[in-house]
Amino acid sequence: MKEPLSLRHDFWQVFATYTFLLIVGIGGVWMALHFLSPSDDVAGTRRGLALAGLVSMVIGFGVASWVRAWIRDDLERSRNEILQTLEAEDSAVPEELGDSVKELRKKVSQLETDKARLSVLLGAMSEAVVMLDGLERILVANPMAEKLLGLTSPYSKRRLGEVTQMKRLTDIVSDVLWRQTATITEVDWPASHNDIRHLWVSVAPITSDDKDPAGVVVVMYDVTRLRRLERVRRDFVANVSHELRTPIATIQSSAETLLMDGMDVGPIGVEFVETIHRQSGRMGQIVEDLLTLSRLEAAGEELAMQNVEILVVAQDVLERFRPVAQKNGVSLEIEVPEDLPPVQAEPRALQQILANLVENGLKYTPEGGQVIIRATRRDSDVVITVEDNGIGISPEHVHRVFERFYRVDTGRSREVGGTGLGLAIAKHLVRRLGGDIVLESQPQKGSKFKFWLPAHEP
Template sequence: MLWLLTSLVIFLSVGFLALFFYKQKFWLSRLQKIEKITDAIKNKRIPPSFLLTGDPLLSAISRNLEDISTELQRLIHASKEEEINLNTILKSMAEGIAIIDRSHLIKIANESFTRILGLSGNPQGKKLVELVQLPEVEKMIEEAFKAQEPLSQEILGTETKGKLSGYFVVDAVPVITKSQDLPSDIMVLVFRDITEIKMFEEARKEFVINVSHELRTPLAIFKGYVETLIDNPRLSKSEVKRIYEILKKHCQRLSSLIEDLLLLARLESRKLTIETTPVSIAEFLAETIQDLHPLFKQKECTVNLLIEPDLPTVEIDPFWFQQAVYNLVDNALKFSIPPRKLVIEAQKIDQNFVLKIIDNGFGIPSKDLPFIFDRFYRGDKSRSSEQKGTGLGLSITKQIVELHGGQIRAISEPEKGTTMELTFPLQRVNGLKEPMEKS
């Protein structure tokens, strides 16, 4: 009996031990699988399987892990999409954009920000003050953080403030949090380059001043002589005729000024179509020189025409191109003294047609060269004041050349003459759309 009881105890013990080790192995394998699933989720991967069998609790854990993984993948995908959209927007913006924190540390910056500030590397992770010294901007940022509202300021960048140069509007915009009780610790900085706008405003003001000056002189003469005629009705016929001749001369001057202003306005607004046709430049220049022969004779000027042999035909608008050549020749003759000599060269260089008009005149000082194509610009006042004209000829010529897809530049030294060099691609860029009458 004792033997039987002992055998039963041993049997039950072995059974319990076997069951214990089986359960332990079962749970160990399930825990290992849970560990693999959670490791995959932690590393933002999708596990091969979420299936956990053998117990209702394990099935519930399996479903929960799958839901967590699905939501995590959704959030990751949405985050990537938002990042791509943000980067696309920032990259496409001409304005310089930077996101900074309260310590003025740059968190994000677009390419325009790097370009505008003249930075050589990625500004991310650096403080604004390390990159460019702008005390007024630093102060504005602090005030915007304190007030928790957008602030804006116009600044002038100079060489003393790093590589930032020109006129800029800087906006400091705190990023408002959902909770109004918590102040924003993030700010968006926007740098807008308004240099061209400022330059346009200055050019417009200068243009108005110059036009007013050009109109004032003939109008004053008109007023003076009209008053003379009114106050002196018994003037001799010869004196009245002299006055009328003076008034006529200044009427023509005003008419020329207005016509040139209207033409320049049309050219600058690009409302002119260049109607090109293949032209033999040798024949074209020979005809032009012939047309100008009376002027050359009057000015006692000798002309040397140098045309490269076998020069291909050039796509130009004969009417407007001739106007450009007339203006350049007339300008060369005005600013030179006898014995006047003019050389006109035409040649092919690479895939370009190059025309040079070379005079032996006064020359142009280097300080004036960048501005000679500006409207009404006159470098040497003592000489230019003696010359007749509207002061718009070179501006008009430049516009005509550019509408042909070409470029014009002046090469000159004082007392050594000037070379006007016109360069055009042999395959011309098309002109603009709206035609203009050639009259």
């Protein structure tokens, strides 16, 4: 196969030959017509020369046409050979490129499908979802967020503080971006003059591959209706408890009078009166616990915080329950270091917390067991533990024991008594004091109730 440069060289060589023949033919005719004398004898000669020139020109044209046809065929063959060679050498490249294009189209299609699904998912959510970049500019917001925040287009790429008047939310977003720590809180937002909305807000940071902050995701849920229902329930419980307190106290005092006066009501009558007295006392305790829980949930009462010595409060609580412990054959112990700093708490609240936990331990600890109050220092807090070696609690019940009226074993709970509100009250009191409470328990190995309160720093 000839190289393209050689083909061009052959073409110009033949073209020069063709041009030379054409010039010779034309030149011969011109010389014959103009340089010979115009005699009769010469006229034939001139005609002969002209004819010769014409023949030369025709022959030149014929030779040039043949050479041109030969060159065209040769060029066509060369071009075809070059194309075949290129196709043979590069046949693998288009195949690989085709596979890459197919894979790219597949990924683009998958991304479009995922985007459509995400759009449908965000649009169907009852929660408001907003994604912001590191400069607090809005990237994505679902329809619920647009409605809740009052966003109007175009809001994309605009800062959150520019499109909403919820300053508390912008402060939370800025704090999460700065600390790179997720937060969950509740925000009260005046949507209008007479409409206060209660929003549950969760803000989580987004980090890039190089661990740099890339933005945040904000999830908001309007809990206004739930809070209103909760307030109605709380008010109803408080009102009913107040209404029940007087008649229950009257029943209890009447039964107690019958027992003390020694009236002749017979053995069966005495048993009935004792049952009335016992159950009315239990009902009275439930009412008092419900009132206490309602006050704690209302969070209207301010606790008088002060420095409280845990050892003193623990000793008072154990002395209160020591007769019951001796009757049940359960020992009560205290393990509190003498150099333990006091805690920031309200004395009566701390006493009620310990009393409820100790009472719970005594109810579910068999004869020969023990209930121990421990306290240790941990960083800026004091951790207080009420531990028993009783029957314990199964893992599936651990996260529910602080719910009101929740019973792990309803049959046993009826035997040991109680209102089912003691642990719920303890949890609310601990949180009102600025701490938290957890339970660690295993069946047949006992339970550990741990709560921590801020230590007093001198």
